[in-house]
Amino acid sequence: MSALFRISLPDGSVREVAPGTTPADIAAAIGPGLAKAAIAARVDGELRDIMRPFDGDSALALVTARDEADALELARHDLAHVMAEAVQHLFPGTQITFGPATDDGFYYDFAPPKINGKDRPFTDDDLPAIEAEMRAIIGRNEPFVREVWSREQLIETWQQQGETFKAEWAAELPDGEELTIYRQGKWLDMCRGPHMVSTGKLDPNAFKLTRVSGAYWRGDQKNAMLSRIYGTGWLNKKQLDAHLTMLEEAGKRDHRKIGQEMDLFHLQSEAQGSVFWHPKGFILWRQLEAYMRRRLDAAGYAEVKTPQLMDARQWEQSGHWGKYRENMFVVPDEIPNTEDDAAVFSGTADLMALKPMNCPAHVLIFRQGIKSYRDLPIRMAEFGCCHRNEPHGALHGIMRVRQFTQDDAHIFVREDQLVTEVQQFCELLDSVYRDLGFEDYAVKLALRPEKRFGTEEMWDQSEDELRKAVLGSSLSESIKAKFEELPGEGAFYAPKLEFHLTDAIGRTWQVGTIQSDRVLPERLDASYVGADGERHRPIMLHRAILGTFERFIGILIEHHAGRFPLWLSPVQAVVATIVSDADDYAREVAEKLKAAGIRVETDLRNEKINYKVREHSLAKVPNLLVVGKREAEEGKVALRQLGSDRQQFLTLDDAIAMLTEAAKAPDL
Numbered sequence: 001m002s003a004l005f006r007i008s009l010p011d012g013s014v015r016e017v018a019p020g021t022t023p024a025d026i027a028a029a030i031g032p033g034l035a036k037a038a039i040a041a042r043v044d045g046e047l048r049d050i051m052r053p054f055d056g057d058s059a060l061a062l063v064t065a066r067d068e069a070d071a072l073e074l075a076r077h078d079l080a081h082v083m084a085e086a087v088q089h090l091f092p093g094t095q096i097t098f099g100p101a102t103d104d105g106f107y108y109d110f111a112p113p114k115i116n117g118k119d120r121p122f123t124d125d126d127l128p129a130i131e132a133e134m135r136a137i138i139g140r141n142e143p144f145v146r147e148v149w150s151r152e153q154l155i156e157t158w159q160q161q162g163e164t165f166k167a168e169w170a171a172e173l174p175d176g177e178e179l180t181i182y183r184q185g186k187w188l189d190m191c192r193g194p195h196m197v198s199t200g201k202l203d204p205n206a207f208k209l210t211r212v213s214g215a216y217w218r219g220d221q222k223n224a225m226l227s228r229i230y231g232t233g234w235l236n237k238k239q240l241d242a243h244l245t246m247l248e249e250a251g252k253r254d255h256r257k258i259g260q261e262m263d264l265f266h267l268q269s270e271a272q273g274s275v276f277w278h279p280k281g282f283i284l285w286r287q288l289e290a291y292m293r294r295r296l297d298a299a300g301y302a303e304v305k306t307p308q309l310m311d312a313r314q315w316e317q318s319g320h321w322g323k324y325r326e327n328m329f330v331v332p333d334e335i336p337n338t339e340d341d342a343a344v345f346s347g348t349a350d351l352m353a354l355k356p357m358n359c360p361a362h363v364l365i366f367r368q369g370i371k372s373y374r375d376l377p378i379r380m381a382e383f384g385c386c387h388r389n390e391p392h393g394a395l396h397g398i399m400r401v402r403q404f405t406q407d408d409a410h411i412f413v414r415e416d417q418l419v420t421e422v423q424q425f426c427e428l429l430d431s432v433y434r435d436l437g438f439e440d441y442a443v444k445l446a447l448r449p450e451k452r453f454g455t456e457e458m459w460d461q462s463e464d465e466l467r468k469a470v471l472g473s474s475l476s477e478s479i480k481a482k483f484e485e486l487p488g489e490g491a492f493y494a495p496k497l498e499f500h501l502t503d504a505i506g507r508t509w510q511v512g513t514i515q516s517d518r519v520l521p522e523r524l525d526a527s528y529v530g531a532d533g534e535r536h537r538p539i540m541l542h543r544a545i546l547g548t549f550e551r552f553i554g555i556l557i558e559h560h561a562g563r564f565p566l567w568l569s570p571v572q573a574v575v576a577t578i579v580s581d582a583d584d585y586a587r588e589v590a591e592k593l594k595a596a597g598i599r600v601e602t603d604l605r606n607e608k609i610n611y612k613v614r615e616h617s618l619a620k621v622p623n624l625l626v627v628g629k630r631e632a633e634e635g636k637v638a639l640r641q642l643g644s645d646r647q648q649f650l651t652l653d654d655a656i657a658m659l660t661e662a663a664k665a666p667d668l
Contacts, residue, residue, distance in 0.1 A: 006057045017054070024050045024197070027062055037064040039196045040074055047073075049146055049194045065235055072235060074196050076101035078144065079134070079207050079233040082199055084108045085187040086133035087229070091120075096189060097165045097217060097226060104243065105207075105232035109215050111165060112227050122227040127209040130229070134207070141200030142184040146193055149179050154190060165217060166190065206240045207233040210247075214393070221391065249505050255557040256397040262562055262620055264570070265398065273395045273402030275550055280570035283599065285549060287568050288556075289383060291665050292407050292432070292546065298667075299428050301381040301409055306361035308385065312351035318360040319453060319523055323492055327388045329354040358384040359542055362410040363524040366538075371528040376538060377417050381409035383549070397554060404548040411541040412526070418539055422469035422497070422514060429499060429512050429545045430475055435666040437559060440502040442482040443470050446489035453493050453519045462516040463495045470497060493519040494542070503559040511552060514543040562620040563642060567665040569599070574621050575637075576603040576612045578628035585632035589625060589652060596660045617642060623659060 004016040007026060015026060023041035027034045027050070040063040041050050047063070047070055054060075065071045080099035083106070088094050093113030099106065112121045149157075151173050158167035170190065173179060182191045184199055196202070209231040217223035232247075234240045251257075259265050264281030267274075277285060296303070312330065315321040320328075333352045355361065362380050371378070385405050394400055413421050426443075433441055445466055448459045470483055490496055499512035517540040521527075527535040546552040556564065566572055573593060575586045583604050593600040603612050609626060616624050626638040626647070637655050639648045650658070 005054050007054065008057075008059045010061050020053050022051050022053050023048070023060055023062060026060065034062065034064075038062045039064060039071060039201055040194055042070075047194055049144070050197060052146060052194075068235070072233075073101050074194065075202060075206075075235055076106040076233045077193075078195050078199065078202055079231060080106035080108055081144075081182065081184060081187075081189060081191070081195070082134050082137050082202070083130065083209070083229065083231060084110075084189065085137055085184065086130050087122075088187070090129060090133055091122075091126075093162075095163050095165055097169075099189075101233075102230075105210070105230065107228050107230045109217075109226040109228045111217075111224065121214075122212045122229060124212055127212070127229070131207075131209050135204040137184070138199045138202050138204045140185070141198050143198045144195035145183050146195075147181050147183065149181055151175060151179060154179060154181070203234075203236050205237040206235060207231055208240060208244065216393075219391075246505050246507070250507070250558070253505070253558040253561045254397075255399070255554040258557050258562040258620075259398070261618065262570070264557075267397070272392060273390055273400075275398050275401060275403075281553075283570040284553060284564070284568055287665070288546075288549065288553065291435075291567075291667060292383075294665075294667055295428065295432060296379075296381050296409070299379070299424070301379040303381050303383075304362070304365055306355075306358060306365070306382060306384065308354055308387075309352050310355055310361065312353050314360055314364075315353055317523060318363075318520060319493065320356070320360070324356050324388075327390070328356050329387050329389055354387040355384070356386055356388045358382050358386065358406065358408045359410060359520060359540070360524060363520060363526050363540070366412055366526050367524070371412075371538075373414060373528055373530045373536070376412055376414050376528060377421055378412045379409060380412070382406075384408050398550045399554045401548075401550050404550045406548050407544055407546040407552075409543050411543065412521075412528075412538040413541060414528075414530075414536075415539065418465050418516065418541070419469045419472070421541060422466060422516070423473040425514055425541070425543055426470060426473045426475055426497075430479070432545050433499075433501065433512075436556065437565065438501045438503070441479065442484070442500045442502075442508070443475070443479060444484050444486050444489075444498045444500060445470070446486045446491075446496045446498055448490050448495060449488050449492060451492060452490070453523075458518050459495065462518060466495055466497050466514075466516055491515055491517075493517050496542075501555070503555065504561070509555050511547040511555070512543075512545045513547070514541055517542055563622070564620075565666075566622050566659075566663045569620075569622050571601055571619075571621050572599045572663055573623040573625055573659060574601050574603055574616050575625045575627060576609065576616070578609045578626060580604070580606065581629050582627045582632045586627050589627060589637060592652065592656060593625075593659065596656050598656075598659050598663060613640065625655065 004018060005021065007015045007017055009015065017026070023043065024035070024038065027038040038050055041048050042061040042063060043054065043058045063070045080101060084096050084099055087110055088096065091113050095111035097109040097111065099108030110122065112119050114120065151170060154170040155167055158170055180192060181188050182193060182195055209229060211230050213228050215226050215228040217226055232243055234243060259281065262280060263278050264284065265278055266276050268276065312321060330351050330353045333350050365380065366378065383405055385403065387403050390400060390402050411421055445463065447463055471480060494515040494517035496513050496515035498510050500508045500510050502508050518537065521537045521540050526538055528538055530536045575590045577583055577586045586602050586604060590600045590602045613624060620642065622642045624640040626640060631637055635652050636649055637652055639650055639655055
C-alpha cells in the first residue's frame with residue numbers, strides 16, 4: 001500500500017489521503033457547499049488547478065470567489081483561452097500565439113487567416129460574433145484538462161496543425177522542463193496554468209471584448225504583424241458594469257482630448273514620443289515646476305544641471321549599458337566635417353548616448369572634491385531631461401513618451417542617516433500629493449529581482465531599512481495599512497519603495513519612488529572620509545515624487561478632468577462683455593487682475609453672453625467675470641465660477657481680493 005500524504009489545512013487540522021487525491025476531493029469531504037464554491041487551490045503557496053493531484057505532503061488552502069485577486073486572475077486566464085477557441089472556430093486558418101491575463105482583463109495575439117492569399121486582419125466589427133461564440137463555449141461547460149507533454153510532442157502537434165508560431169516557440173523550450181498543455185474539448189494550447197475546473201465556472205455576462213490592435217510577434221518590429229484582441233473580464237455582471245462605467249468616465253477625462261480642448265499641447269509624427277507644449281500647457285508646467293522647486297529648496301536640496309549626452313563607457317561602468325542599451329539613443333562620437341572616410345568604430349569607445357536617467361551624472365558631481373562624513377546627507381536635485389527609445393506601439397499621449405523630464409534627486413547618506421532620510425522623503429511626498437489633490441495612495445516595497453548586482457547581505461539590509469522607514473514614519477495609519485511587498489519587482493541595483501496614487505475615478509498610477517542603492521556608488525567609486533579618517537561608500541537614494549512632469553501632468557488632467565485647482569489653471573479668469581459699451585471697463589478689470597497676479601484674458605467678441613459662458617465652461621475656465629453697462633457704471637463684476645449656476649455681484653476690489661487669495665499655491 002502506498003504511503004499516505006499528510007495535507008495541512010488553514011485551521012491547523014491534518015488529513016491523510018491516498019496518492020491521486022485532489023484538492024477537489026478534500027473540498028467534497030469537508031462539505032457540498034465548499035465543493036461547489038471552490039474554484040482552485042493554493043498548495044504550499046502555489047496557485048493550482050483544483051483537479052490536480054497532490055505530489056506529496058502539502059499545505060492546502062482552497063480558493064473561492066471570495067479570494068478575489070486569485071479568482072479574477074483565473075477567470076481572465078480562462079476567458080483568454082475561450083476567446084482563442086472562439087476565434088479559431090469562427091475564422092479557420094487563424095494561428096494562435098500568446099494570451100495572458102492583464103490587470104483588468106485579457107488579450108490574445110493571433111496571426112490572421114489568409115483570404116485569396118492576403119492576410120485578413122481582425123477589426124472591431126468582428127468582436128460581437130466572437131463574444132457570442134465565447135458564450136456558447138461557456139455554455140457547453142467544457143472541462144479544463146491539464147496534460148504534461150514532451151517538447152517533441154508539442155513541436156509535432158503544432159506543425160501538424162499549421163501553428164508555425166507555436167512550433168517555433170516550442171522548439172526553443174528547454175529539455176527536461178515540465179511542459180504542460182491545457183485543453184477544453186478539442187481545443188488546446190501550451191500553458192503553465194492554472195485554470196478553473198471548466199468553462200462553465202465563468203459568468204457569460206461578465207466579460208466584454210473591447211478593441212483590436214496590432215502587435216509584433218515576440219514584440220520585435222522585424223517580425224510578423226499580428227492582431228491583438230483585448231477583452232475585460234470579471235467575476236459577475238455587476239463588476240463588469242462598474243468597470244465599463246469607469247471606462248466611459250475615463251474616456252471623458254482622456255488627457256489627449258482635454259489637452260486639445262484646452263489648447264495645452266499636441267503630438268505629431270515629426271517628433272515621435274515628444275510633446276509640443278503650447279503656451280497654456282507650459283504655464284501649467286511652469287506652475288508645477290515652480291511649486292516643486294520651492295518645496296525642494298525648503299527641504300534642503302541643491303539643484304544641479306547635468307549633460308544630455310555622455311560617453312558610452314560611463315554607462316558601461318554604471319551597469320546601465322548592459323540593461324538599457326536597447327532603450328538608449330546612441331550616436332557616434334566622431335568629428336564632423338573631416339576629410340576622412342567613414343569613421344571606423346571600435347565598441348563603446350566611439351559611442352555617446354543620450355541619458356536615459358540622471359544617476360551616473362550626479363555621482364560624478366558628488367566625486368568632485370573630497371566629501372566628509374559631516375557633509376552628508378547631500379541632497380542633489382535635477383529637473384533632468386532624459387530620453388528612452390520606447391517602441392512606437394508603447395507610446396501613449398503624454399503618459400508614455402520618449403523625451404521626458406524627471407523631478408529627480410539623489411541623496412547621498414551614511415548608514416546611520418538612511419532610515420531617517422527615507423522617512424523625511426515619505427513625509428515630503430505625502431504633503432506634495434495632498435497639495436496636488438491626491439489624498440489616497442498606497443506604498444509598496446519592490447524586493448530583489450532574480451538578476452541583480454550586489455550581495456544577499458546587501459539586499460537584506462536595504463530591504464529591511466526601507467521597510468522600517470515606512471512603518472516607522474509619520475504617514476497616516478490608513479496609508480500604512482495598505483503597505484505591501486512585491487517580490488522580484490526591484491531594480492537590478494536596489495530595492496525600492498513605490499507610491500501608487502488613486503485618482504478621482506479609482507484608477508491607480510505608480511508615480512513616486514525611492515531606491516536604496518549600495519551598488520552604483522561602488523561601481524562609480526563614490527566615497528567620503530569618515531570620522532575614522534578612512535574612505536567609506538555612501539548609500540545613494542534615488543528618489544522622485546512626480547516621476548516625470550509629462551506623465552504627472554497627464555494624470556492631473558484626468559484626475560481633475562481639466563478643472564485644475566486655481567493656482568495651476570493656465571487661465572484663471574476671463575472677463576467677458578455683455579455689450580460693446582463695456583469693452584473699456586473689461587480691459588480695465590483685466591489690467592487690474594493682471595497687476596494682482598491673476599492670469600486673465602478678455603472676451604470682447606460681438607456674441608451673446610450665453611454663448612460666451614458656454615464656450616468658456618467647455619474650456620474649463622474657472623472664473624468668468626461678466627461685465628455690462630451697469631457693472632461699468634457701478635465698478636462691479638458678475639462672477640460665475642465653473643461648475644456653479646449661481647453668480648455673485650461683487651465690487652471689483654472684492655473680486656480681486658477673493659481671486660488673489662484663492663489663486664495662492666498651497667505652499668504659499
